[in-house]
Amino acid sequence: MASSMIHVENLTKSFRDLRRGQVLAVDHVTFDAKAGEVFGLLGPNGAGKTTTMRILCTVLKPTDGVATLAGFDVVTQATLVRQNIGFLSASTAIYDRLTAWEMVEFFGKLYDLAPEQLRERMEALFATLQMNDFRDVLGAKMSTGMRQKVSIARAIVHDPPVMIFDEPTLGLDVLVARAVLQNIERLRDEGKCILYSTHIMREVEKICNRVAIISKGKIQASGTLEELRERHGQQDVEELFFQLVS
Numbered sequence: 185m186a187s188s189m190i191h192v193e194n195l196t197k198s199f200r201d202l203r204r205g206q207v208l209a210v211d212h213v214t215f216d217a218k219a220g221e222v223f224g225l226l227g228p229n230g231a232g233k234t235t236t237m238r239i240l241c242t243v244l245k246p247t248d249g250v251a252t253l254a255g256f257d258v259v260t261q262a263t264l265v266r267q268n269i270g271f272l273s274a275s276t277a278i279y280d281r282l283t284a285w286e287m288v289e290f291f292g293k294l295y296d297l298a299p300e301q302l303r304e305r306m307e308a309l310f311a312t313l314q315m316n317d318f319r320d321v322l323g324a325k326m327s328t329g330m331r332q333k334v335s336i337a338r339a340i341v342h343d344p345p346v347m348i349f350d351e352p353t354l355g356l357d358v359l360v361a362r363a364v365l366q367n368i369e370r371l372r373d374e375g376k377c378i379l380y381s382t383h384i385m386r387e388v389e390k391i392c393n394r395v396a397i398i399s400k401g402k403i404q405a406s407g408t409l410e411e412l413r414e415r416h417g418q419q420d421v422e423e424l425f426f427q428l429v430s
Contacts, residue, residue: 188216189377209235211401222378224392232401263377268345270339274354280324286339295342380395385421399429
């Protein structure tokens, strides 16, 4: 059995809201994701998905509970967690004045990769992601598809074992979205652990090995899609999703 690369136990995050007082954005969330699988974290806006992902990326500190990535604690070993994850969201910014090559190289240097190792890694990535034809194009001149490939490359340049994708196909045309999904599948087949958040149920059916459905800060159900279909007597994934979050 593959070992657990993301371990989340009773994770809780409360915020102070002027109108509502203490609000539980994440309410005792527990799940595990393993090497070599895509684990879908699904839920409507405001469900607690993004807050959970921000805690896992060490951007937010949890109020309570435990989260480890690749064996490192998100609170006490935040630097080591950051070295072992790649994060990509639809809103990942691209610098207008750097070329594709310069941008990925910049992030590789942030991760302290040795020059020779970084160059080899970049050559391999640019070939795999089919980026060589725009390696010298400035961010300002890139198409949406090019930008998304650069975002993927910079998220994985240090070859992390854990990857977190937050709505990575949002706003992309069908062909680019398809290429992004193919790359995610390839990363999974290389043994990466991928936490994947999306609203698009077609994507869930295509690439997720297991899913957790989150609503109002709580996990409402988790398992393979087959298990969830059987458990809730609903074959249609979209209907199943609405049944669990409403």
